[in-house]
Amino acid sequence: MNAQIVISTLQKKISELTLVNVMLEAQISDLQNQLNSMNQEKQPENAITDGNENQAKEIDDSGSGPDDF
Secondary structure, X not given: OHHHHHHXXXXXXXXXXXXXXXXXXXXXXXXXXXXXXXXXXXXXXXXXXXXXXXXXXXXXXXXXXXXXX
């Protein structure tokens, strides 16, 4: 009789842990999707910033060369 109680208790715990595991996996998936979305939104901003920095460098470099007069 005691073995049946232990088995029943363990089965309940396994079911609870399985449910918790599924919920945690869903949360991980949601967080990964949010992170990917944030990274995709940042990429165009970085491209614009990098382009502006490159233009600024070209302008600065153009004045530092020797003048041919």
